[in-house]
Amino acid sequence: QPQAITDTIPAVDAFSPALFGERGAAVLPGIQRILILACGTSYYAGLCAKYWLESIARIPTEVEVASEYRYRDSVPNPEALVITISQSGETADTLAALKHAQQLGHTHTLAVCNVASSAMVRLTEMAFLTHAGREIGVASTKAFTTQLTALFILAATLGKLHGQVDAATEAAYLKQLRHLPAALNSVLALEPQIISWSEEFSRKENALFLGRGLHYPIALEGALKLKEISYIHAEAYPAGELKHGPLALVTEAMPVVTVAPNDTLLEKLKSNMQEVRARGGQLYVFADADTHIESSDGIHVIRMPEHYGPLSPILHTVPLQLLAYHTACARGTDVDKPRNLAKSVTV
Ligand code: F1P
Numbered sequence: 015q016p017q018a019i020t021d022t023i024p025a026v027d028a029f030s031p032a033l034f035g036e037r038g039a040a041v042l043p044g045i046q047r048i049l050i051l052a053c054g055t056s057y058y059a060g061l062c063a064k065y066w067l068e069s070i071a072r073i074p075t076e077v078e079v080a081s082e083y084r085y086r087d088s089v090p091n092p093e094a095l096v097i098t099i100s101q102s103g104e105t106a107d108t109l110a111a112l113k114h115a116q117q118l119g120h121t122h123t124l125a126v127c128n129v130a131s132s133a134m135v136r137l138t139e140m141a142f143l144t145h146a147g148r149e150i151g152v153a154s155t156k157a158f159t160t161q162l163t164a165l166f167i168l169a170a171t172l173g174k175l176h177g178q179v180d181a182a183t184e185a186a187y188l189k190q191l192r193h194l195p196a197a198l199n200s201v202l203a204l205e206p207q208i209i210s211w212s213e214e215f216s217r218k219e220n221a222l223f224l225g226r227g228l229h230y231p232i233a234l235e236g237a238l239k240l241k242e243i244s245y246i247h248a249e250a251y252p253a254g255e256l257k258h259g260p261l262a263l264v265t266e267a268m269p270v271v272t273v274a275p276n277d278t279l280l281e282k283l284k285s286n287m288q289e290v291r292a293r294g295g296q297l298y299v300f301a302d303a304d305t306h307i308e309s310s311d312g313i314h315v316i317r318m319p320e321h322y323g324p325l326s327p328i329l330h331t332v333p334l335q336l337l338a339y340h341t342a343c344a345r346g347t348d349v350d351k352p353r354n355l356a357k358s359v360t361v
Contacts, residue, residue: 015155015156015159015198015202015332016194016195016196016198016199016202017147017195018144018145018146018147018156018159018160019159019160019163019194019195019198019328020195021145021146021147022144022145022146022160022163022164023163023167023191023192023194026167026188026191027188028184028188029167029170029171029173029174029179029184029187029188030171031043031171031175033142033167033171034124034140034141034142034168034171035139035140035141035142037139037140038140041095041122041139041140042095042140042171042172042175043175043176045073045094045095045122045172046073046074046093046094047073047074047075047076047091047093047094047095048067048073048074048075048076048094048095048096048097049075049076049077049078049091049094049095049096049097049115049120050063050064050075050076050077050078050096050097050098050099051077051078051079051080051083051096051097051098051099051108051111051112051115052077052079052080052098052099052100052108053079053080053081053100053105053107053108053359054154054238055101055153055154055157055158055235055238056099056100056101056105056108056154056157056158056161057077057079057080057099058158058231058232058234058235058238059099059126059158059161059162059165059231060077060097060099060165061077061230061231061234062162062165062228062231062232062327063075063077063097063099063162063165063166063168063169064076064077065227065228065231066165066166066169066228066324067165067168067169067172069324070169070170070172070173070178070179070324071169071170071172071173071176071178071179072173072176072178073172073176076094078111079107080098080105080107080108080110080111080112081107081111083111083114083115084107084110084111084114088118090115090118090119090120092118092119092120092121093122094120094122095122095123095124096112096115096116096120096122096123096124097123097124097125097126097168098111098112098123098124098125098126098127098134098138099125099126099127099161099165100125100126100127100128100132100134101127101128101129101144101146101149101154101157101161102127102128102129102132102357102358103125103127103128103129103132103133103134103135104129104132104133104134104358104360105134105358105359105360106359106360106361107359108134109133109134109137112134112137112138113137116137121139122139122140123137123138123139123140124138124139124140124141124142124168125137125138125140125141125142126141126142126144126161126164126165126168127141127142127143127144128143128144128145128146128149128157128160129143130143142164142167142168144157144160144161144163144164145160146160149357150350151243151349151350151351152242152350152351152352152355152356152357153239153242153243153338153349153352153355155239155335158235158331159198159328159331159332162327162328162331163191163194163328166187166191166324166325166328167191170184170187187324190322190323190324190325191325194325194328194329197319197320197322197329198328198329198332200319200320201318201319201329201332201333202332202336203319204316204318204319204333204336205336205340207316208316208333208336208337208340209340211298211314211316211337211340212337212340212341212343212344213344214269215240215244215246215269215337215341215344216244216341216344216345218246218267218269219246219247220246220247220248220263220267220268221237221240221246221247221248221249221268221269221270221271222237222248222249222250222251222260222263222264222268222269222270222271222295223236223237223240223248223249223250223251223270223271223272223273223334224250224251224252224253224256224270224271224272224273224283224286224287224290225250225252225253225272225273226252226253226254226279226282226283226286227277227278227279228277228324228326228327229273229275229277229326229327229330230250230251230252230253231327232273232327232330232331232334233250233251233252233271233273233334234250235331235334236248236250236271236273236331236334236335236337236338237249237250238250239334239335239337239338239339240337240338240341242338242352242355243338243339243342243347243349243352244338244341244342244345244347245345245347245352245353246341246345253272253282253283253286253287254282254286256286256289256290257289261289261290261293264290264293264294264295265293265294265295266294266295266296268295268296269295269296269298270290270295270296270297270298271298271299271300271334271337272286272287272290272297272298272299272300273300273330273334274287274299274300274301274302274305274307275301275302275305275318275321275322275326275330276301276302276304276305276321277321277326280305284307287299287307287313291312291313294312295312296312296314297312297313297314298314298316299313299314299315299316300316300318300330300333300334301315301316301317301318302317302318302320302321302322302326303317303318303319303320303321304321305317305321316333318330318333
């Protein structure tokens with residue numbers, strides 16, 4: 015992951031529309047709305063990007079799974095920039111959704127994709143290549159973190175073009191981006207602690223994942239990884255939704271993985287954690303180093319090395335991927351070739 019991120023950002027020394035291709039400078043300054051279309055893990059990258067695009071660039075953003083959008087009788091808004099996200103650039107549903115949007119009159123299209131020669135990159139007006147290298151496993155891992163990196167760069171670029179990101183903020187974002195590979199290395203050093211959790215998880219058949227705000231899509235991704243490679247039934251919820259249904263599932267047998275960065279939603283999240291503990295649920299918390307959440311009876315805490323501000327979702331993804339990986343290894347499943355799944359869903 016650190017190498018993939020390094021390869022994805024080598025030329026980013028300022029947030030410039032030229033990063034998105036020759037048409038970037040002509041098109042991106044005029045963008046007032048965004049529609050993101052993708053499938054699976056790439057869809058979750060889109061959900062995370064919505065938070066960035068709205069909070070950093072102040073551009074209203076919709077995100078929809080491509081497999082639904084392609085068949086939906088939607089009200090077209092041809093002014094909107096359509097962003098398609100895909101590791102392979104060959105996912106049939108995402109390509110069909112892109113063509114559907116183009117038929118509805120969308121001319122401004124941008125691919126965030128790992129494969130320069132893919133159908134998706136050929137079909138779109140602009141592209142950002144993620145340079146994640148070849149992914150061997152079916153389940154997307156470094157493709158996801160590089161997609162997030164690309165989408166953050168897009169949000170910062172649009173924010174700068176729209177007067178929402180000043181020079182000091184740009185410099186701070188660039189500094190954080192460049193430090194990401196080192197920060198990820200520190201996260202990878204948590205692996206022994208994650209392995210000890212995975213022993214417990216490998217004996218479970220269900221798990222809940224909670225996150226809030228920017229980290230809700232990361233909780234979704236953590237649950238998907240666990241499902242895909244260890245075949246444990248896992249669901250993710252925005253933590254505030256617990257009391258609207260999922261709390262009924264919480265018993266002593268239910269592990270509840272909580273993505274708990276030290277952001278403005280932390281106090282709300284802590285009260286959601288208390289709701290879980292009150293029902294006997296076992297909390298497995300990924301907390302930032304400066305967070306006052308202590309391990310105690312029923313609360314297991316792994317501390318992330320540092321709080322990473324708006325880029326925190328990228329760091330918080332990796333321990334969830336490792337948890338899924340080691341749980342799958344402990345269960346003896348084939349992590350690279352999960353049953354029933356294909357690397358590229360081209361039909
Ligand atoms: C989309 C996706 C992946 C998933 C699996 C099946 O692929 O759903 O997220 O891990 O490989 O396909 P892509 O459009 O990102 O290539």
